[in-house]
Amino acid sequence: MSPRPTTEESPLRAIARTLLAAGSLVTAAAIVHVTGINDLLHKTWIDQHVIGRGTTGLLVFVAATALVTALGCPRQVPSFLAGYAFGALKGSALALTGTIAGAAITFAYGRLVGRKALPRSLGPRLSRIDDFLCTAPFQSALIVRLMPIGSNVLTNLLAGTTRVNALRFLAGSAIGFIPQTLIFALMGKGFRVDPVWRIGLAALLFLGSAWIGHRLYRRYRRYRRRRATDVETAVSGPVDGVGTQAWAESRNS
Numbered sequence: 001m002s003p004r005p006t007t008e009e010s011p012l013r014a015i016a017r018t019l020l021a022a023g024s025l026v027t028a029a030a031i032v033h034v035t036g037i038n039d040l041l042h043k044t045w046i047d048q049h050v051i052g053r054g055t056t057g058l059l060v061f062v063a064a065t066a067l068v069t070a071l072g073c074p075r076q077v078p079s080f081l082a083g084y085a086f087g088a089l090k091g092s093a094l095a096l097t098g099t100i101a102g103a104a105i106t107f108a109y110g111r112l113v114g115r116k117a118l119p120r121s122l123g124p125r126l127s128r129i130d131d132f133l134c135t136a137p138f139q140s141a142l143i144v145r146l147m148p149i150g151s152n153v154l155t156n157l158l159a160g161t162t163r164v165n166a167l168r169f170l171a172g173s174a175i176g177f178i179p180q181t182l183i184f185a186l187m188g189k190g191f192r193v194d195p196v197w198r199i200g201l202a203a204l205l206f207l208g209s210a211w212i213g214h215r216l217y218r219r220y221r222r223y224r225r226r227r228a229t230d231v232e233t234a235v236s237g238p239v240d241g242v243g244t245q246a247w248a249e250s251r252n253s
Helices: 011-035 043-049 054-070 076-086 088-113 120-135 137-146 152-160 166-190 195-236 244-252
Strands: none
Touching: 043 054, 043 076, 054 076, 054 088, 054 152, 076 088, 076 166, 088 152, 088 166, 120 137, 120 152, 137 166
């Protein structure tokens, strides 16, 4: 009988993968420092290179948003500037497009490098993240994006190392990005005109999106507890007299 093929990665490949991850991060940091990409999105740059530039300005803004958010810039910054430059609705659409593109870039990087390039100490946490995202990719991504906590780029990177479906994760992220994108676009628009009611509306939307995210997360927790109870019952039988007959019938069927 021939021996079973091993699925473990060779030490040389593991080292090469780790060096690739470290090298690419160092390269990205060097590009940011040398080119000044981190200074792209600010009011003066928007005035000079985006406003009044027509379609070219739109494309430049979306590309810059994708690039800086992929490298770790908080997505609220381009959303604010999009509102300043284009107005709340149009600015939200453009900022959302760039943010999703940036999320896809970071996600693809995480998937390319893979989990094995990350420190082994992160293994248990990554397993929990994998389980959370893969149970319901769209809903899980939606919950993460609605909650006003955590790092956007880190979420994208770690999600890329999991088994989660990319399209469902990005689709859930897109929907989850909408409230905060609109919030900061409204604030950016309020920077020019009518600041009081626009910023007040933005604050209400922020609280509302956080509340929805919290409710969805609580619903997910209840679902996970019910699922764990169902699995335990299927394996060991009911813990009390309730449902004994139904459980026995399911075991005999």
